[in-house]
Amino acid sequence: MYKSLLTQIIAASITLFAILPSIAAEPNKKASETDRSVRISTIEYPPLFQSKEIPGKGYGVASDLTVAAFKAVNINVTFDYIPMARSVISVVTKRHPANLGSINWFIKDQKQQHVDVVNLFNINFMLFYRKNRFPSGISYEHLSELQDFSIGNVRGSSTTPVVNNANLNLRWITALEQNFKMLNANRIDLAIGGETAGWALIKSLYPDTIDNFAVVKKPVHRVPIGLVFHKEQQKLRDQFNHGIDIILDNGVYFEILERYYGKERINQDLLTKNIIDKQTVINH
Numbered sequence: 001m002y003k004s005l006l007t008q009i010i011a012a013s014i015t016l017f018a019i020l021p022s023i024a025a026e027p028n029k030k031a032s033e034t035d036r037s038v039r040i041s042t043i044e045y046p047p048l049f050q051s052k053e054i055p056g057k058g059y060g061v062a063s064d065l066t067v068a069a070f071k072a073v074n075i076n077v078t079f080d081y082i083p084m085a086r087s088v089i090s091v092v093t094k095r096h097p098a099n100l101g102s103i104n105w106f107i108k109d110q111k112q113q114h115v116d117v118v119n120l121f122n123i124n125f126m127l128f129y130r131k132n133r134f135p136s137g138i139s140y141e142h143l144s145e146l147q148d149f150s151i152g153n154v155r156g157s158s159t160t161p162v163v164n165n166a167n168l169n170l171r172w173i174t175a176l177e178q179n180f181k182m183l184n185a186n187r188i189d190l191a192i193g194g195e196t197a198g199w200a201l202i203k204s205l206y207p208d209t210i211d212n213f214a215v216v217k218k219p220v221h222r223v224p225i226g227l228v229f230h231k232e233q234q235k236l237r238d239q240f241n242h243g244i245d246i247i248l249d250n251g252v253y254f255e256i257l258e259r260y261y262g263k264e265r266i267n268q269d270l271l272t273k274n275i276i277d278k279q280t281v282i283n284h
Contacts, residue, residue: 037076038236040066040227041090042100044081045176047200047260048123048225049100051081061196061260062225065120066100068252069243084156091115091230098229098236104158106228116234118241119226119272121257124219125159127151128183128191128198131214138190138216143168149189152179158223159192176201183213192220196260224272248275249282 042049042063049060058064063079070077079100082090088105090096092114099105103117127146129138140146143166153163155172163170171188173179180201183191193201195215202213229237247253253275257266268276 036074037078038070038098039078039080039096040098040100041080041082041087041096043084043087045194045197046204047196048194049079049081051079057259058256061256062100062120064256064259065247065253066227066240068247068256069240072243072246072250072252073239075239075243085109091228094230094232097233098227098240100225100227102158102223102225103228104223105156108156108158108160114231115228116231116237117224117226117228118237118244119224119274120244121226121270121275122222122224122272123194123196124269125157125192125221125223126195126198126219127216128180128193128202129189129214129216130183130186130212132212133186133189134214137214140216140218142166143220146190150187151190151192152182152188153192154179157192159221162221163192177205180205190216194223195219222269226272244275245278245282248278 044050045060046052047054047057047060048062050063051059053059059067059079067077080090080096084101084105087099087101088109088111091099091106092111103112103115103119106112106115127138143163147166147168150169150171151163152171152173153159154176155174171182173182176193176197179188179191179193180198182188184206191198198215202210206212227237227240229240244253247256254266257270261270271279
């Protein structure tokens with residue numbers, strides 16, 4: 001009797017151990033099929049990318065476009081907000097598969113050989129000034145004409161090679177907010193900043209004196225904003241590209257741009273070549 005019972009227990013144990021691998025494998029299989037998420041590095045640069053929600057808009061035009069494109073292909077996005085230099089290294093060292101920012105950051109650091117980019121739109125870097133400093137306005141043909149003025153610029157900015165080549169009298173600072181505080185205090189003559197980001201910061205810092213500021217009409221530099229992928233992330237890049245096709249086709253892409261810029265400011269200068277090419281295909 002005891003021998004028979006022992007035999008049954010051993011047989012049952014063998015059967016259980018035989019089916020355990022398949023039981024364990026099934027949840028793993030399902031998890032891999034539903035694990036559709038990605039973590040991307042970026043920086044705090046309102047209103048392009050930011051961790052705090054803008055009432056009635058979102059988390060920045062670039063962030064919202066990125067989320068929408070990935071959502072269109074059933075991928076969820078989480079952003080890690082880190083400094084610009086670390087954002088570049090995070091992709092080069094494969095800590096993050098991609099960075100939401102600009103290919104120019106990688107070019108400046110001579111790391112472009114490690115990455116591929118899918119651009120979303122362009123931003124213009126402008127020269128901001130106080131009207132009481134230049135009551136008649138200011139204009140230039142070549143940046144080198146502005147060598148007599150003190151100009152604030154964020155260290156590590158995509159504009160670095162451009163302004164260095166012009167031999168400008170630069171005051172390097174660590175954050176855009178500091179740049180505009182120095183401008184407001186008349187410690188510098190001009191401040192370089194992304195056009196949308198600059199006006200958003202002025203509105204935040206000096207809501208009652210926005211009219212005291214103006215911008216030189218000619219951009220210092222035009223920079224594409226997009227998702228910069230490590231070269232080994234071809235599948236993820238292709239999925240993102242497909243997502244852009246979808247949100248261009250269904251109108252979500254332009255809905256997001258209009259939310260931040262208004263319809264009147266959406267023109268050929270704002271759109272990058274790859275977006276224009278995609279839109280041309282859709283329209284035909």
